[in-house]
Amino acid sequence: MNEKMSQLLNLPVLASKHGADVDKLIIYVHYLMIVLFIGWILYFLYALLRFRKAANPKADYVGIRGHLSNYIELAVALVEGVLLVGFAVPLWGKAVDQFPKADEHPTEIRIIAQQFGWNVFYPGADGKFGARDLHLVSNENKWGLVKDDAAGKDDLPALYNEIHVPVDKPVIVTLTSMDVIHSFKIIAMRVTQDAIPGLAIPLHFTPTKTGIYQINCAQLCGNGHSTMASGRLYVDSQENYDKWLASKSKPGAGGATSFE
Amino acid sequence: MSNATSHAVPHAGVHADHHEELGFFRKYVFSTDHKVIGIQYGITSLIFLFIGFSLMMMMRWSIAYPGKAVPLVGPLLEKVLGDVAAKGVISGDLYNSFGAMHGTIMIFLGIVPLAFAAFGNFVVPLQIGAPDMAFPRINMASYQAYFVGGIVMLVSFFVPGGAAQAGWTSYSPLATSIPTQGQTYWLIGMVLLITSSLLGAVNFLATIIQLRAPGMTWMRLPFFVWAQFVTGFLLLLAFPPLEAAGIMQLMDKVAHTSFFLPTGLQLTSLGHISGGGSPLLWQHLFWFLGHPEVYVLILPAMGIVCEIIANNTRKPIWGYKSLVYSSLVIGFVSFIVWAHHMYMTGMGMKISTFFQTTTMIISIPSVIILTCLFLSLWGGSIRFNTPMLFALAFLPMFGIGGLTGLPLGFNYSDIHLHDTYYVIAHFHYVVAPGTIFGLFAGIYYWYPKMTGRFMSEFWGKVHFATSFVFMNLVFQPMFAQGMAGMLRRMVDGGANYATANTPGTTGGLSDTMIHTNQTISMAAWCLALAQVPFIINFFLSIKRGKKVESDNPWQATTLEWQTPTPPPHGNFVKTPIVHRGPYEYSVPGRSKDFTPQTEA
Numbered sequence: 110m111n112e113k114m115s116q117l118l119n120l121p122v123l124a125s126k127h128g129a130d131v132d133k134l135i136i137y138v139h140y141l142m143i144v145l146f147i148g149w150i151l152y153f154l155y156a157l158l159r160f161r162k163a164a165n166p167k168a169d170y171v172g173i174r175g176h177l178s179n180y181i182e183l184a185v186a187l188v189e190g191v192l193l194v195g196f197a198v199p200l201w202g203k204a205v206d207q208f209p210k211a212d213e214h215p216t217e218i219r220i221i222a223q224q225f226g227w228n229v230f231y232p233g234a235d236g237k238f239g240a241r242d243l244h245l246v247s248n249e250n251k252w253g254l255v256k257d258d259a260a261g262k263d264d265l266p267a268l269y270n271e272i273h274v275p276v277d278k279p280v281i282v283t284l285t286s287m288d289v290i291h292s293f294k295i296i297a298m299r300v301t302q303d304a305i306p307g308l309a310i311p312l313h314f315t316p317t318k319t320g321i322y323q324i325n326c327a328q329l330c331g332n333g334h335s336t337m338a339s340g341r342l343y344v345d346s347q348e349n350y351d352k353w354l355a356s357k358s359k360p361g362a363g364g365a366t367s368f369e
Numbered sequence: 370m371s372n373a374t375s376h377a378v379p380h381a382g383v384h385a386d387h388h389e390e391l392g393f394f395r396k397y398v399f400s401t402d403h404k405v406i407g408i409q410y411g412i413t414s415l416i417f418l419f420i421g422f423s424l425m426m427m428m429r430w431s432i433a434y435p436g437k438a439v440p441l442v443g444p445l446l447e448k449v450l451g452d453v454a455a456k457g458v459i460s461g462d463l464y465n466s467f468g469a470m471h472g473t474i475m476i477f478l479g480i481v482p483l484a485f486a487a488f489g490n491f492v493v494p495l496q497i498g499a500p501d502m503a504f505p506r507i508n509m510a511s512y513q514a515y516f517v518g519g520i521v522m523l524v525s526f527f528v529p530g531g532a533a534q535a536g537w538t539s540y541s542p543l544a545t546s547i548p549t550q551g552q553t554y555w556l557i558g559m560v561l562l563i564t565s566s567l568l569g570a571v572n573f574l575a576t577i578i579q580l581r582a583p584g585m586t587w588m589r590l591p592f593f594v595w596a597q598f599v600t601g602f603l604l605l606l607a608f609p610p611l612e613a614a615g616i617m618q619l620m621d622k623v624a625h626t627s628f629f630l631p632t633g634l635q636l637t638s639l640g641h642i643s644g645g646g647s648p649l650l651w652q653h654l655f656w657f658l659g660h661p662e663v664y665v666l667i668l669p670a671m672g673i674v675c676e677i678i679a680n681n682t683r684k685p686i687w688g689y690k691s692l693v694y695s696s697l698v699i700g701f702v703s704f705i706v707w708a709h710h711m712y713m714t715g716m717g718m719k720i721s722t723f724f725q726t727t728t729m730i731i732s733i734p735s736v737i738i739l740t741c742l743f744l745s746l747w748g749g750s751i752r753f754n755t756p757m758l759f760a761l762a763f764l765p766m767f768g769i770g771g772l773t774g775l776p777l778g779f780n781y782s783d784i785h786l787h788d789t790y791y792v793i794a795h796f797h798y799v800v801a802p803g804t805i806f807g808l809f810a811g812i813y814y815w816y817p818k819m820t821g822r823f824m825s826e827f828w829g830k831v832h833f834a835t836s837f838v839f840m841n842l843v844f845q846p847m848f849a850q851g852m853a854g855m856l857r858r859m860v861d862g863g864a865n866y867a868t869a870n871t872p873g874t875t876g877g878l879s880d881t882m883i884h885t886n887q888t889i890s891m892a893a894w895c896l897a898l899a900q901v902p903f904i905i906n907f908f909l910s911i912k913r914g915k916k917v918e919s920d921n922p923w924q925a926t927t928l929e930w931q932t933p934t935p936p937p938h939g940n941f942v943k944t945p946i947v948h949r950g951p952y953e954y955s956v957p958g959r960s961k962d963f964t965p966q967t968e969a
Contacts, residue, residue: 120785126877134783135782145768149765153764156746160746160748162750168748170840172744173744197782201718243631244633278819287634288635292713301785303650303715305648306634307631307646320873327789332465338865355873
């Protein structure tokens with residue numbers, strides 16, 4: 110049933126774990142909306158027909174009697190309450206408070222948005238990003254990196270507009286922007302998060318299907334906003350991801366890398 | 370005492386001594402008469418609505434046919450606006466200017482002045498039985514501030530760099546970073562418009578509290594007056610924070626302060642001045658106005674619709690008290706829902722729970738209002754004249770707008786829908802086929818009181834039918850586009866995200882969704898054509914419309930129909946005494962089916 114509704118609502122391809130819950134909530138809310146709307150419309154058309162002047166020349170001072178509408182009102186409030194308490198609030202808690210633990214081996218990425226693309230950073234073998242200090246930002250040090258921070262020594266050089274992750278492993282992105290506000294949106298992953306300069310905001314998702322996905326910018330970010338469409342998320346098998354990571358991690362890499 | 374007698378009574382109003390004939394300028398340009406000011410507001414705001422719509426018609430061209438020269442007006446655009454419209458093509462800069470100004474003009478120069486100021490000015494003093502507004506000169510100043518604010522906004526199109534380009538929400542740091550003077554003009558214009566609204570709001574509140582006719586108790590006020598009363602409070606309390614924020618952003622722009630600019634910005638225009646500010650602070654201040662503003666847009670329209678439904682069902686409104694209390698609850702709660710516009714800014718658990726809860730709570734009084742209006746139809750003897758058609762259409766259209774707010778109000782479902790066309794369709798259903806239909810209803814309904822003549826029923830119905838069809842053809846497909854993931858504010862209508870242009874990727878926009886842009890644009894242009902009968906009807910009927918045969922042509926109960934037509938300066942021939950509630954239609958035991966409020 111949900112499948113049918115998803116098609117009816119024109120929901121796009123889904124490729125993340127939590128995305129199923131997003132779609133489920135969208136679908137449930139639309140059931141409520143559709144039931145209410147159809148109810149209203151049927152009543153509305155019937156009332157217009159039955160009480161048109163020609164059919165009912167003399168109006169009734171009192172109008173409707175009884176309390177049915179109160180019960181309907183109450184029912185609507187209850188359903189909204191259930192959707193809120195049962196779904197929306199706990200699901201949001203999962204999104205913002207329950208980040209994947211270390212034993213789930215999440216892929217950690219830092220993304221710094223700019224007009225009009227995405228700078229992507231990987232922490233290297235130590236799994237730690239080099240520290241940033243926004244006071245250090247200058248033309249020479251555009252990421253504001255702290256020079257002698259040991260954690261930053263093995264960070265990969267910035268990638269532009271490409272993210273690689275393994276399938277079925279959680280991904281944690283720490284998101285910020287170096288100029289204006291952008292919004293990091295991957296439709297198939299059901300991910301949307303504003304990238305705000307001065308703030309580093311974490312988000313997480315778990316891709317469930319391999320493929321190449323578009324990264325959208327969902328916040329007006331200047332005259333090139335519509336062209337900020339070159340970002341790609343590559344969801345690879347673990348094997349291919351490892352190969353890719355190895356190729357990036359080796360100094361001077363780029364040529365044939367078949368050392369296995 | 371019934372309707373048609375009022376002309377015969379000698380002019381002996383309470384303020385008759387002030388009312389010698391005024392010269393043309395005092396009477397029509399620098400008037401302090403609430404009715405003239407109402408009409409000034411009305412005409413000016415209708416012109417701005419048309420300008421705002423014209424901007425959108427050009428944007429719809431770019432969305433449907435990106436990179437192609439705009440037909441008809443392309444060469445003119447290039448000539449007047451220069452490089453941003455090179456070869457008649459709408460550039461990213463120009464699209465963003467048009468987008469920002471479409472929103473600004475429609476909301477602050479079109480709907481609010483029409484719904485609150487124009488109808489409020491003309492109708493409220495008449496409905497409460499007052500000779501004028503409490504502060505006639507403040508009223509005049511309010512219109513003048515609005516007019517100048519509008520001129521500033523229009524002039525900004527022609528300054529170097531063009532008009533503001535950061536959306537009607539003007540988010541920092543983008544707003545401050547775009548090198549155009551237009552942004553400065555926008556902020557100054559906003560300060561003027563906010564001042565105008567504040568002057569209007571205090572005036573309405575004072576008038577409604579102080580100048581009600583004898584016997585006009587609170588629970589005898591027509592619902593329209595209640596709606597204006599709540600709206601007045603919303604404007605009075607929500608606008609000052611934005612005025613302050615506007616001035617702060619203006620300082621960021623011209624005096625190089627850094628209220629909204631964080632440390633470490635890599636922007637050549639701002640890098641040397643930014644530091645320590647917060648872009649989120651602007652968003653909070655903006656939406657602290659922005660959300661009550663939604664109810665500023667909708668409440669007056671609900672009020673108008675309520676008047677017209679009561680009149681044309683010939684029976685009392687069902688649940689008048691529920692309507693009043695619901696609108697008061699909306700007024701209060703609308704101040705604590707603002708951050709639901711900011712779900713994707715990195716919101717934690719506590720804040721998001723609070724704002725989701727308040728958002729669901731505010732949906733309840735809205736549903737109650739809609740339900741009362743629906744239920745009022747039951748048992749009526751319904752007349753389908755033009756005002757009634759628009760008022761009736763308001764109900765399901767606002768219903769769609771309200772219901773589609775639900776998946777946006779839960780932040781987990783909003784993840785997918787945020788900033789898509791679903792949002793555009795949602796709020797346009799509230800404001801365009803919602804509020805604007807309510808306003809059209811009001812124009813057709815009170816026109817006979819303003820001019821002494823009816824607008825043509827036939828052309829009114831043509832206007833209604835065509836507007837209804839095309840409005841829905843414009844906005845309904847946007848729900849599907851939004852669900853599919855089409856994002857707002859794209860000069861190319863999402864072409865860069867089309868599957869066709871991004872081979873090998875998953876999740877792009879299908880050909881169908883992209884082609885729907887063209888269908889929607891055609892419908893938008895047809896919607897413009899559908900307004901032609903209205904415009905002609907509006908002006909021709911002033912001189913040629915069918916004359917009203919009495920002061921109360923709709924056989925209504927409220928006080929505005931107890932004045933001469935059109936009402937003179939000072940309004941009432943003698944101070945009306947109110948004996949009953951506003952909607953005493955079809956009272957059992959009476960020979961006629963309406964009992965005016967002045968009848969014992």
